[in-house]
Amino acid sequence: xxxxxxxxxxxxxxxxxxxxxxxxxxxxxxxxxxxxxxxxxxxxxxxxxxxxxxxxxxxxxxxxxxxxxxxxxxxxxxxxxxxxxxxxxxxxxxxxxxxxxxxxxxxxxxxxxxxxxxxxxxxxxxxxxxxxxxxxxxxxxxxxxxxxxxxxxxxxxx
Numbered sequence: 001x002x003x004x005x006x007x008x009x010x011x012x013x014x015x016x017x018x019x020x021x022x023x024x025x026x027x028x029x030x031x032x033x034x035x036x037x038x039x040x041x042x043x044x045x046x047x048x049x050x051x052x053x054x055x056x057x058x059x060x061x062x063x064x065x066x067x068x069x070x071x072x073x074x075x076x077x078x079x080x081x082x083x084x085x086x087x088x089x090x091x092x093x094x095x096x097x098x099x100x101x102x103x104x105x106x107x108x109x110x111x112x113x114x115x116x117x118x119x120x121x122x123x124x125x126x127x128x129x130x131x132x133x134x135x136x137x138x139x140x141x142x143x144x145x146x147x148x149x150x151x152x153x154x155x156x157x158x
Contacts, residue, residue, distance in 0.1 A: 019153040023140045028054065029117065029129035037130075037140050041153060044120075044144055046130065058148045060122045064141050071113040072106075080106035 024036040028046060035053060038045040044061070047053030070076075083103030087096040118137045120128045130137065146156035 021143055021153055021157060023136055023143070025136050026130050026132040026140070029131055035130075039140070039143050039147060039153070041147060046128070054128055056120065056122060056128070058144065060124070061144070061148060062121050062123050064121070064144065065119045066137060066141055067117050067119060068114040069117055070110050071115060072110045076106050076110050080104065080110070 020038055020040045022036055022038055024034075026035045026037055026046065027033075028035050031048075031052075033048045035046050035048055038047070041058075043058060044056045045053065046056075080103040083099050083106065085103075087099030087103060091099050115131060116134045116137050118130045118132075118141055120130065122128075130140070143153075143156045147153060
C-alpha cells in the first residue's frame with residue numbers, strides 16, 4: 001500500500017523546506033497601524049494584521065539605509081541659535097535668561113528627539129520608510145542583507 005500524501009501545503013508539498021523569519025513592532029511611514037516584516041529567501045513582506053502592506057522581491061532591492069531622523073523640523077536649530085543670540089546681545093537681563101534657556105532647550109530637544117528609520121530603495125525608484133525600535137530595524141536590515149547576498153535563512157539568523 002502506498003503512503004498517503006497530503007496536499008500541496010502538507011508535509012510532502014513544495015513548501016516543506018522553506019523557512020521564514022518574522023520581525024514585529026515596525027511602522028510603515030505614511031500608513032496607520034503596526035506592521036510586521038516576514039522575510040523568506042525570495043521576498044520581504046511588510047504587512048498589517050489585516051493583510052495590507054508591501055511585498056518586495058529581494059532581487060528588486062537596490063540598497064537599504066539606516067537613518068536617524070529628528071522629530072522637530074529642520075529650522076528649529078536655527079530658531080534656537082537666534083533665540084540664544086538675542087538673549088545674549090539684545091534682550092534685557094531677566095527676559096534674556098528665558099530666551100537663552102528656550103533656545104538651548106530647542107537645540108537639545110532636536111538632538112535628543114531623533115528616531116530610527118530604515119529606508120529600502122528598489123530598482124524601480126520606490127523608497128519605503130520603516131520605523132521602529134533600533135534593534136528591530138538592525139535585525140531586519142541584517143537578515144535581509146545576508147539573504148540578498150545568498151545566505152540561507154538559517155545562516156542569516158546566526
